Every structure is written in C-alpha cells, then in structure tokens.
Amino acid sequence: MRVGIVGVGWFGFQPDVPYSFREMMFKAAQRAYQDAGGLDPRSEVDAFISCQEDFWEGVAISDEFAPDPIGGVMKAVYTVAGDGLQCVGQGYMMIKSGLFDVVVVESHGKPSDIITLNEIMNFATDPISIRPLNLENIHALAALEARAYMEKFGVSEESLDAVVEKAHKNGVRNPRAPYASPNVSRGEIYVDPLRERDIAKFVDAALVVVLASETVAKKYNDTPVWILGSWWVTETSTFEFRDLAFPIHAREAADGAYVQAKVSDPSKELGFAEVDNRYSFKEIQHIEALRLAPRGTAAELLVDGAFCPGGRLPVNLSGGALAEGVPLEAHGLARLTYAVNVMRGDIKAAVDRRERAIVHSWRGVPTSTSAVVVLGV
Amino acid sequence: MSRNLNFKHRVAVVGAGMTLFRSKLLETPQELAWLAARQALDEAGLTLKDIDCVVIGSAPDAFDGVHVKG
Amino acid sequence: MNGGKPKSPGGTKYDKLVFPIVEVSMMGKARYEYTAGEALGKFLQSLKDGKILGTVCDKCGRVFIPPRLYCSYCFREVDRWIEASDEGVVITAALSYIAADRSKLEKPVTIGVVKLDVVEKKYDDHFFPGLMHYLCGFTEEDVKSMKIFGARVKARWKPNREGSIRDIECFEKI
Ligand SMILES: [Zn+2]
Numbered sequence: 163m164r165v166g167i168v169g170v171g172w173f174g175f176q177p178d179v180p181y182s183f184r185e186m187m188f189k190a191a192q193r194a195y196q197d198a199g200g201l202d203p204r205s206e207v208d209a210f211i212s213c214q215e216d217f218w219e220g221v222a223i224s225d226e227f228a229p230d231p232i233g234g235v236m237k238a239v240y241t242v243a244g245d246g247l248q249c250v251g252q253g254y255m256m257i258k259s260g261l262f263d264v265v266v267v268e269s270h271g272k273p274s275d276i277i278t279l280n281e282i283m284n285f286a287t288d289p290i291s292i293r294p295l296n297l298e299n300i301h302a303l304a305a306l307e308a309r310a311y312m313e314k315f316g317v318s319e320e321s322l323d324a325v326v327e328k329a330h331k332n333g334v335r336n337p338r339a340p341y342a343s344p345n346v347s348r349g350e351i352y353v354d355p356l357r358e359r360d361i362a363k364f365v366d367a368a369l370v371v372v373l374a375s376e377t378v379a380k381k382y383n384d385t386p387v388w389i390l391g392s393w394w395v396t397e398t399s400t401f402e403f404r405d406l407a408f409p410i411h412a413r414e415a416a417d418g419a420y421v422q423a424k425v426s427d428p429s430k431e432l433g434f435a436e437v438d439n440r441y442s443f444k445e446i447q448h449i450e451a452l453r454l455a456p457r458g459t460a461a462e463l464l465v466d467g468a469f470c471p472g473g474r475l476p477v478n479l480s481g482g483a484l485a486e487g488v489p490l491e492a493h494g495l496a497r498l499t500y501a502v503n504v505m506r507g508d509i510k511a512a513v514d515r516r517e518r519a520i521v522h523s524w525r526g527v528p529t530s531t532s533a534v535v536v537l538g539v
Numbered sequence: 540m541s542r543n544l545n546f547k548h549r550v551a552v553v554g555a556g557m558t559l560f561r562s563k564l565l566e567t568p569q570e571l572a573w574l575a576a577r578q579a580l581d582e583a584g585l586t587l588k589d590i591d592c593v594v595i596g597s598a599p600d601a602f603d604g605v606h607v608k609g
Numbered sequence: 610m611n612g613g614k615p616k617s618p619g620g621t622k623y624d625k626l627v628f629p630i631v632e633v634s635m636m637g638k639a640r641y642e643y644t645a646g647e648a649l650g651k652f653l654q655s656l657k658d659g660k661i662l663g664t665v666c667d668k669c670g671r672v673f674i675p676p677r678l679y680c681s682y683c684f685r686e687v688d689r690w691i692e693a694s695d696e697g698v699v700i701t702a703a704l705s706y707i708a709a710d711r712s713k714l715e716k717p718v719t720i721g722v723v724k725l726d727v728v729e730k731k732y733d734d735h736f737f738p739g740l741m742h743y744l745c746g747f748t749e750e751d752v753k754s755m756k757i758f759g760a761r762v763k764a765r766w767k768p769n770r771e772g773s774i775r776d777i778e779c780f781e782k783i
Contacts, residue, residue: 181678182646188679195684203684215600215607220641222601230677233684243600243609277640285606290567290633399569529607565623565630604637 165257166379166386167537169198169372170499175338175486178274179366183219186368187231187270194266194370195233198382201264201372203233208262210234212241213249213269213491217282220275232268232370244394245269245523246369247494247533251392253373263375264382270368271490279364287528292401301361301441303401303527305353308443310407312355314458317446319355321461323348325442325484326359328470332478333485335511336500340365342485348442355443362440365487369495387502390518390536391425393418397530404530409444412451412522412532419520420453423536428453429475433515434504436497438524438532439482448522449477452534471512479504479511494523494533505539554583568603648676651690653772661693661725661764663738672727674738693738695764696783697725702744702757719744719752723762723780740774746782 171193173179173186181189195201203210212228221227225241228234242249246269253265276282283300287293297303311317326348333342341363349358372382379386395414397404416428425431435454439445449460454475455468463469469477480486480500483493498521503509505516518538525531556578558564558571566574572595580586600608645653648664652675655662664673664687666680674693679686702721708714724739744762751757762780770776 180644180646182644182649185646185648185678191684204682215609217600217606217639220639220643223599225599230681231679233681235681243607272644275641275643277642278638281638281640282606285604285637285639289605289635293635294633525607565626565628604635 163258163260164376164379165254165389166374166376166383167371167389167498167502168374168379168383168386169194169196169201170370170502171195171197172338172367172369172496172499174270174367174489175365175496176340177363177365177487179272183270183272183275183368184227184231186272186366187268187370190270190368191232191266191268191370194372198372198374201382203266207233207237207264207266207372209238209240209253209256210266210268211249211252212239213244213246213267213494214241215243215491217285218271218273218276218490228268232266234266244491244531245494245525245533246371246492246496247392247498247521247523247535248394248531250371250373250389250494250498250535251394251533254389254392257373257375263378265373267371267373267495268369269489269492269495271364271488271492272366273364273488273490274366283527288400292528299353300527301356302353304361304441304444305356307406307409308355308441311443311447314407315461316458317443317461321446321465322355322357322360322442324461324465325439325445328464329439329442329445329478329481329484330359331481332471333481336480336485338367339481339485339487341487342481356441359484360442362483363487365489367487367489367492367496369489369492369499371495371498385506385539387505388538390538391419391422392533392535393422394531394533399530401528408457409447409451409524409530409532411530412438412448412524412534413453415532415534416452416520416522419534419536423538425518425536428520429455432475432518432520432536434476434479434501434511434513435520435522436478436480436501437482437520437522438493438497439478439484440488440493440524440526442484444524445478445482448524451532452520452522454520472514476511476513479509479513488526491525493526494521497521497523498535498537501537505537554579554581554585556580556582568597646678648673648678652676653774655692656774656776657770657772659695659766659770659776661695661740663691663693663727665689665691670730672730672738674725674740691727691729694726694728695766695777697723697739697762697780699744699757699760699762699780700724700739702747702752704749704752717749719747719757721757721780740777740780742774742777743779744782745779 173189249267256262330344333339437448468474556575664676667688704717721744
C-alpha cells in the first residue's frame, strides 16, 4: 500500500501576515483541498494531524486550536510537537497501517507574534545547565557547530559565500521567497563565523498537505507524488553530548528513509533535494549527512556548481529557508510542498530528473531532530 | 473515505512501568521517565535495541516551562 | 544509582534521600503580540463603538460570536456579518472565591456565559452566539440557587473604550 500526496496548499510567506494564525491555517487548508480535487474535509478525511509547539504559539495546550480552521472539528485530530515533516511521518504510518485512507497534515508558524524570540528559544535549552547562562544570542549554538564542522573538514568561509549566493539566486525564481536578494554580501558579523545572511530570517506561513492511500489517491489527484520513505531521529537533549561537528541525526533519519525507499546510492538515484539551510553551513552539512556527497567534500562541490540548478544534483532550487524564511515548525512542509510542485511540473525548475527527490528538515537550535521524506512519481 | 475500524491485527502491551505519584517528586522529569522506561523494558525482557519507535506523551510545554520538550 | 522513595502515599518526604535537593528558579520572559486577524480584529474594533459583531454561515445557519472567518462545521468561508444585541440570557454561571494566586477574594466574583439576542434568529434556532464574561448585579444566593440561569442581562460598557473584550465591564442584571 503506497501513500501519496494528493494536495498541497500554503498561505503567507510574508514577514508579518495581517491574518491570525487560525485564518492562515484556514486559507492554506482551502488551497490544499482545492488542489486535492475539491476534497471535502468534513466527509472525506479520516484524521488530521497538526505539528506545533506551545511556546511558539503563546498558547498552552495549543493542540485544542488545531481542529477548527482545517475542517477537523468533532473528528480524529491530534498534534505532534515537532516539525511538519514529522507529522507527514505520522500520517504515512496511519495510512500504512490500513486503518486510514485520507489524512490531512497541517503546520503553521507566526513568529511575528513573538516579541521575545531569543528568550523563547532559550526556553528550549536545558533548564539547569544552559538556560542560566542567558545567551544573548541563541545563534551562538549554531556558531559552535559551524566552527566544529569547519575545523574538522577544512571548510572555509568562501563556501558559506557560495551557499548564500546560490540560495538568493534560486530564491528570485521562487514566488514565495520574500528575503531573496541576490548579489549582496553576507553582511556584518553576528556570531563568528556566521554573518547576517548566514542566518535565515523568520517568516509567517501556514501549510497543509493531504495524504491518501493508493486505493483512493487517484480520486483526488491524477498525479499523486508518492512517499517512498519517511523517517525521523532525535539525537539527545543535552547539547554537550552531541556530535557537534556533524549532524548525525540527519544521517540517521536519511538512512531510515532510504531503507524504506530502497535507495542504495542516493547521490545517483535522486534527482534533486530540498534540505534545511536555516544556517548557510547547515546546507553543506546536510548534503553530506543525506549522502548526496561524501563527508568533507560538499563545500568544494557546491562551489563548483554541482548543487546549482542544472548541476549534478540541484539542492534547494527554492532557495530554502535562507530565501523563504523559517516558518517555525512548518519549515519541513515548506521544503516538501516545493519539491512536490517541482515533481508535478507546476514549478519549472532546471533539474534533469524530477521523478525522485529527498526532502529534509531540522528543527533548528537548540534541537537535534531531523526528519526526512523520500518522494517519487 | 472510511476508517477501517475492523482492522484485524492485534496490538499487545508487553511491558509497563510507572513511578510513584506524589505531589512533589524530587527527580527531574528525565529521571522519572528513565525510571518508568527501565521498569517497562525490564518487565518485557527487552533492551533499547529491540525498540523501533518511541512515542512520548506529556504535559504541554508551557506546564513544564521547557520549549521544544519533545 | 538509586534514588530515594517517598514513604507515605500523601507525602513528599523521602524515607532516605540519597541526593541533595536543589531547585533552580527561572523567570521566563515570554512576550507576544497576538495578531487578531480579520474576524476578531473587526470584532474588537466594533467593541470600541459599543457594538457586538458576529459572522453567519448561511449554509448551516450558525452565528459565530466571537466571530470567525470560517464555519468550522461546514468548512467554508462565512457569508456575512451580523450585529448582535448587547442583551442576552445567562446560560451558566459560577462564583469564584479565590484569586489566581490562591489568595481569598474579599467578595466572590461571578463569571458566566451569556447567549446574546440575534435579531433574525429565535432563541433556539441558532447555534450558540455568546460571550463568557463577568456578571454583575447578582447576589451570591442568585448564583448558588441557580436562579441566575435564564436571567436577562445587558452589557455594561466602559465609557473609554480601546477595542478590547474588557470594553465591556460585565453583563449586568436587567
Ligand atoms: Zn456552516
């Protein structure tokens, strides 16, 4: 029993959307159901899943706010405290189990509502051993990983230039990339080695994805995009215990998804990738973690254009989070929906093989969670 | 479509663990989770290697004062 | 590594504590600026003018107060705005004797839910359009005896309004 994506919808991708998060969810859901052949969520959906976090929302038990705007009132709805791709993993399992035919996945982010973003992110660090340090800038945690990686694999800041340049160049062709502005330097130093434009900005957005079993998928969409594999991994909550030089959570998540998708040589079998680049160096790391290039080689390959549009394996044709912004937990669905649109041909992109792709999201500092989905048409 | 509520595969609970219930326990939430998980694995005669997937349910983040607790 | 165990079922006293008790205090600074959005934004704006607005789904007939942009039951955009009366009926009420910090209040506070009158709808033929708010003008006995149920109330508006649910001081006994 294969699991297909039969509808995708998004709303927002502006720094400060005037609608409430509920209204954004509704508008994204409307578009996704329209995309799924006018599916009626009140009669044709078996279950709904929403990926969100209370502190992002500023609402305790924000789970209770999930059903209303997406057609899930008085139906089976639950929330997952994680990235939208983790919700896709839940939906994938539900349909694989044979218990459900149609599952809707939703995630949204409204960072413009949060005044004390740095404080909220500090709230995710260990309350006993790290939070009392009151880090002035939480991006310092990413900088520590950047330096550890760059030192271990001899990566220079020129490769960060190349990532940023590629992201903004690609982003110009992406209609929902408000931050894309090519031909600008990486800007002033924030947390060494990270400069202003090495760090993705936040953005308001809501995304909805409709999943369906193979039995019913064609009823909703002539060109379903199949989920061939879906896996997610969390390393450890203790920052100091992690492998700071390499995101092994991304490696493990990818390996799980590759086993399911029967992909043995990802760098040859996959046509393109949408990966997390909320920090420039993370794109290079993730390319290696997903086995799209051997460890320690991605920086050079990237500078040579291997991951550019028309290259050997285009990565982030969308520009990724650096161009679109990070809509909090909805980021994974942003990567996923872009890949789906490329695979269906809705977005014209310079990619030779669009029939197989990998999508990856990381939950950002201070987390060590990665989720991966392998797609096929 | 329709939920297949007549699904035939059965799912069993093979081990369980539980800490004491008190108004104020002095262990951290992680330590409490570890105590219960160890009991459950011991009872099932399993080790962590046998586990495919972990599902955690706990109070919403705001009640624990920890963001991204999952 | 073996922690102590509390000894009595009700207590927190450990029979033999093998680790020091340390508590790390943390003052969070979580601050937000919620976007009211289209429906609730217009609602708050109208409170400033002393009006209570709602939205209507003509497919199922439901009236939404506080308003929504969409009908959750039909999953469609609502069709129009409607102005409700600032009078209505108490459908449930309770007395609070203790403040949020657990200190005893001098006088108990009455809270309740008020179903507002909507001009084109009869009391029973529309879905619940109402507000939870403070109730005033009732005695403790009115609430305890549940005589308050079904009582008619009217919004007591603040003279200086700023577009907040607190622009209504309370719903007052008529
Ligand atoms: Zn309706």
